[in-house]
Structures are given as C-alpha cells and as structure tokens.
Amino acid sequence: MRWWDVADVARLEADVFGPTAWSAELFWSELAAAGRAFWTARSATGELLGYAGAASAGADADVQTIATAPAARGRGLGDALLRACEEHAERLGATALLLEVEAGNAPAVRLYERHGFERLARRRDYYGPGADALVMRRRVEHDPIALEPGTGDPGAPAALIAPAAPIAPRAPGAPTA
Numbered sequence: 784m785r786w787w788d789v790a791d792v793a794r795l796e797a798d799v800f801g802p803t804a805w806s807a808e809l810f811w812s813e814l815a816a817a818g819r820a821f822w823t824a825r826s827a828t829g830e831l832l833g834y835a836g837a838a839s840a841g842a843d844a845d846v847q848t849i850a851t852a853p854a855a856r857g858r859g860l861g862d863a864l865l866r867a868c869e870e871h872a873e874r875l876g877a878t879a880l881l882l883e884v885e886a887g888n889a890p891a892v893r894l895y896e897r898h899g900f901e902r903l904a905r906r907r908d909y910y911g912p913g914a915d916a917l918v919m920r921r922r923v924e925h926d927p928i929a930l931e932p933g934t935g936d937p938g939a940p941a942a943l944i945a946p947a948a949p950i951a952p953r954a955p956g957a958p959t960a
C-alpha cells in the first residue's frame with residue numbers, strides 16, 4: 784500500500800467496517816510509522832479488492848487490519864494478504880503474531896485457524912454488548928540460517944535481521960483484525 788492507495792482503501796474500509804472504520808488519516812499515519820507494512824490487492828483493471836497491514840515491534844507482531852471486498856471473497860485473497868503479514872513478522876524478527884477478532888466473525892476466525900492461530904484469550908463485550916473479542920496468536924517460524932547475521936544473504940540490509948522500533952498503541956475504537 785502506498786499513499787496513492789489510501790483514498791480507495793478508506794472507501795473500502797468504510798464499506799466493510801462502517802462506524803468503526805479507520806479514517807484515511809489513520810492509514811496515512813500507519814504507513815509512515817516504523818515497523819509497519821501494508822499491502823493492497825487489485826484486479827487486472829486496477830480495482831481495489833483487499834488490503835491488510837501488520838506492525839512488528841521486537842518479539843511481537845500484530846495483524847492490524849485485513850479485509851477483502853465482498854464480491855472478491857472466497858478466492859484466496861484473504862489467505863494471500865494474511866501470508867504477507869506473516870512474512871513481514873518473520874522478516875522483522877518477531878517470534879509471535881497476534882490479532883484480535885470478534886468471536887462471531889466466523890469467516891475471519893476460520894481464516895486465522897487455517898493459518899495456525901490459536902485462541903489465547905476472550906475479552907467479554909469488547910466490541911459492544913454480546914460481541915466478545917478473541918485474542919489469537921501464532922508462532923512465527925524462522926529459518927535460522929536466514930536470520931543469522933553474517934550468513935544467508937550477505938547483501939541483506941540490517942533491517943531484515945534487527946527488531947523494529949517500539950510502536951504506539953492502537954487508537955481506541957479502531958478496528959482490529
């Protein structure tokens with residue numbers, strides 16, 4: 784995701800998440816923050832079909848948001864976007880990838896469980912009365928050779944092996960993946 788994607792992303796975000804959607808300004812500030820990586824998926828004609836973002840800081844990384852357009856679901860885009868988040872966490876040296884999801888969001892919970900996320904905690908009424916949040920976590924596997932400084936790709940920049948800088952907490956009320 785680049786700055787020129789933000790207007791399209793904010794429109795799809797509003798369609799998908801309604802009143803709890805991130806604003807365009809929040810996407811702008813996330814794109815500028817350390818340890819973040821965001822992706823978009825577009826059709827061959829340029830239509831925005833989905834996006835996702837992850838933040839990594841030290842041992843923990845978070846899936847911050849993930850969504851696909853309703854008409855584009857069930858084709859593996861969610862799967863590909865989540866894989867991008869997992870690879871980002873691995874590149875920045877995280878050992879765990881976490882996320883929050885509404886317990887009743889069955890398609891999302893199935894996607895996460897398929898990717899090896901396990902239920903870590905349940906936050907009662909987190910999204911409003913009767914809408915609990917699940918905190919889910921997945922281990923991030925590392926190839927020891929690729930992560931060892933001085934081995935693997937000798938041209939790899941330090942950012943690939945160093946942990947990211949700490950990040951600010953998420954804005955209250957913002958959606959989580």
Ligand SMILES: CC(C)(COP(=O)(O)OP(=O)(O)OC[C@H]1O[C@@H](n2cnc3c(N)ncnc32)[C@H](O)[C@@H]1OP(=O)(O)O)[C@@H](O)C(=O)NCCC(=O)NCCS
Nearest residue numbers: 849850851856857858859860861862884890891893959960
């Ligand atoms: C959760 C979400 C991102 C999943 O996106 P998606 O693009 O539909 O994800 P996928 O296509 O990878 O997987 C969805 C289903 O399609 C199936 N599928 C994937 N590729 C397929 C294909 N080529 N043919 C048939 N089925 C396929 C998957 O097995 C999965 O099936 P399941 O739900 O029965 O387990 C999407 O539903 C969404 O945007 N929801 C609203 C926003 C949201 O809730 N975000 C998460 C907040 S925590």
